[in-house]
Amino acid sequence: MAEQSMEELYEYVLNRKENPKEGSYTDYLFQKGLDKILKKVGEESTEVIVAAKNNQEELRYETADLFFHLMVLLVEQGLSFDDIKEELGSRVGTKSRLHERKDWRGTQA
Numbered sequence: 001m002a003e004q005s006m007e008e009l010y011e012y013v014l015n016r017k018e019n020p021k022e023g024s025y026t027d028y029l030f031q032k033g034l035d036k037i038l039k040k041v042g043e044e045s046t047e048v049i050v051a052a053k054n055n056q057e058e059l060r061y062e063t064a065d066l067f068f069h070l071m072v073l074l075v076e077q078g079l080s081f082d083d084i085k086e087e088l089g090s091r092v093g094t095k096s097r098l099h100e101r102k103d104w105r106g107t108q109a
């Protein structure tokens, strides 16, 4: 089965931004602009939540949709995928801030 890494997906979306292709959904999002992209990210986030309450298959599908739209948002806003990886990397091995939460003991958020 074909696979695509997050890096490859980001590069694909970036390429669409730099080389617009008529009829492309990615191009359509860039043409519509930031507000449309944000609306899609909001919708897809909600769909992930609903899917998670249903079943794994839906969660898998909706998560892929959300990742795709997040990539479009990053490209639109000029953030590289390396920026995100560096941010994640800066957190590796750092102490979790769970202890700062008032509600962490004995309750579930």
Ligand SMILES: N=c1c2ncn([C@@H]3O[C@H](COP(=O)(O)OP(=O)(O)OP(=O)(O)O)[C@@H](O)[C@H]3O)c2ncn1[C@@H]1O[C@H](COP(=O)(O)O)[C@@H](O)[C@H]1O
Binding pocket: 012, 016, 023, 024, 025, 026, 027, 064, 065, 068
């Ligand atoms: N990974 C994706 C991907 N994931 C989701 N989607 C699109 O995201 C949309 C999500 O569905 P929705 O029903 O929420 O949206 P919609 O009704 O089509 O759009 P709106 O009317 O809401 O604007 C669908 O149109 C999907 O095709 C994607 N579109 C493209 N890609 C990748 O990007 C590549 C380039 O795609 P094009 O730019 O379309 O050539 C593709 O080959 C894929 O690899």
